[in-house]
Amino acid sequence: MVKASFLVILLLSLFSGVALAQTNESAPEDIPLPSLPDTLSSQRPVKIDHIFILGNRRTRPSIILREVDVTEGEVYRRDALVEILEADRNKIFNTSLFTTVRVSIVDVGPYKVDIIISLQERWYTFPVPIFSLADRNFNDWWVNQEGDLSRVEYGLKFYQYNMRGRNERLKLQAQFGFTQKFELGYRMPYIDRAQKNGLNLRLSYLENNSVAYQTLEHKLVFLDLERPIKEQWNAAIEWRHRNSFYTSHNVELAYRQRTIADTLAMVNPGYFLEGQTRQRYFYLEYRFTHDKRDIRAYPLHGYLLNLSASRYGLGMWDDIDLTRLNADYVKFWELDKNLFFSNDVGVQVSLPERQPYNNFAGLGYSQSLVRGYELYVIPGQHYFLNRSTLRLRLFEGEKSLGKLMPLKQFRNIPIAIYLKTYLDQGYVVSDNFFPGNEQFSNTWLGGTGIGLDIVTFYDGVIRLEYSLNNAGEAGFFLHMNADF
CATH class of the missing domain: 3.10.20.310 (membrane protein fhac)
Incomplete structure (x- = not known):
């Protein structure tokens, strides 16, 4: 989802007590x-x-x-x-x-x-107002959805961080608008004296009156009704083993149940496959992370390795049978004073070839995309992605609000500005269960451009980018998150 305007978030943060770190x-x-x-x-x-x-x-x-x-x-x-x-x-x-x-x-x-x-x-107890867009990024909403304000999501998240002084977190969420969502979560980073094992518990319910039911010319097409089209229940327990400072192993077991309206199953029988209106399954995932980045919000040194294996369906029901493997490695270098370079390589492999539309992935569905292709999704079973970025730090400093801000946690606002250029390439392997999406499937994708990153607080990143892709398209793109 696309974050709201950064100025709005900053204003709300200061008045609602949102704890943002440096x-x-x-x-x-x-x-x-x-x-x-x-x-x-x-x-x-x-x-x-x-x-x-x-x-x-x-x-x-x-x-x-x-x-x-x-x-x-x-x-x-x-x-x-x-x-x-x-x-x-x-x-x-x-x-x-x-x-x-x-x-x-x-x-x-x-x-x-x-x-x-x-x-x-930090300030550990605060509500966080929700004001976001349901679409994949700002440009997808602005261009493909013509800035439709009915696609806004709003509500409130309540966080209690650092409960009992043990870095535990309680999360309550009530969200309305395009997606109605209610979520309860509790994270315990350590449950043993050695502080190597932790648990994360989550329960959520989602409901939509508008659902993407097919992909045409690499753009999502939505079905709208006056009543709920899709309902989702999710329950998960996650075990984390952190055996060293930089390495962790995560195992998640979840139960997921989705139901859709008959109308959706009729217009796309492959949404859950075979025209089914219900999909229920157990989900099991293992993730390995080796993280030696200096600062996670906007790293300039170090590297990150993520490996994961996911299994959709454990044999109790036949609603889904899907295995997905992902690997991602990103490395950060300081080439000279104020000059930095990063390179990110990611791959995905998923089986079998025939998969429910609801569970299909590829490039463009999340942050995994070739810059310059923000307006498109390229569905497929497998993909390769490489992104290289050269950054020049133009400015870094800190603005003090002084006595205007009574809470000392928010008095100093750090800010840094980076000028950057980048070169991305990717490839999606698709056995083409999506007629009308042949242009970018099974072909090399390339994108390059220049941009400006504005970094402030812990995860406040504004990316202003002008990109050109190898389809000959160029455009200005706005993002509210880091590109790694």
Whole structure:
């Protein structure tokens, strides 16, 4: 879904208490690791005497120390300790529990130091107003749907973050408009003393009076009725095993039930296959993640590897029989001061060839797309995607609201601006169960362009892009999220 205008979100955020954290652009300034006195060598071993944590009024120390790679009583070479603490600072920041994180080294003797971790906690209890578009991106809504305001979704999300000081999260959602959605979720990142295992529980109900029932010329075609066309129930439990700082394993087991109106099954018998009006199945997914990005909201260094295997249907019913494999690897480099490069490679394989329209995927259905093809979806069983981006940081700074903002969590607004150019390519393998969608299927797709990224707070990213695709089409595209 497309996020609302960023200015609207920012205004609502300030008045509703939405806790937004800093981006990585302010991260280097948040690590005041003092230079080594002349009397000490940077390679001299030092022993950590104590680790002090300041500012964690709610968050339990164990949650913070879980992200720290150093321990009291251990001996480190001084220059190596500085590098370790820089990485530890980013790991603490990536918990999304704090607006600022500062790590300092204090000498308490020739061979002994203390570590000071200073934190500013977020505002953990707040409602988040929902104002979004139901379509895949802003341009899809503006061009393909002619800016139809009936496709707006509105409502309220209520979050209680960091419950019991354990980084647990309660989520309640009531959404109306194009999609009516009610959701209850509870996340427990750790359920054991070793802090390696966690659980995530979700229950949701969705209802639509307008549903995309076919794809024609690579654009979604919708069926509209005065009554609900589609209803969905979802219940899921997810187990997460985080065996190291950067690696995690997730296993999700879910039950999903969808029902559609007879009219939808008549106009597209392949929606659930064989003209069925109900689809119910158990869903099992395994995900492996190795994440060594510096700051997840807008990384400039490191890499991310995601692998997943999903199974739709575990044999209890015959409504669906689908297996999907996904792999994605993105790498970030700093080429020179203020100059950065990233490359993202993704692949998908799914079987069998004949799949329900409701469960079909490909390029364009989410963030997996070739830039320049935002107006299109390319359905298929398998795809390959490669996206390369060169970024030049033009500006970074911070705006202070001072006494105009009584809540100190929101007084400082960091902002950074990047000029970028990019080159994308992709390929979708389709056995063509979708007549009328041959133009971009089974052919190489390419896109290039220039753009501007405006980054602020934790996940506030505005992307302004002018792209040209290899079909000879060019256009200006607006996005409200990062492109990785």
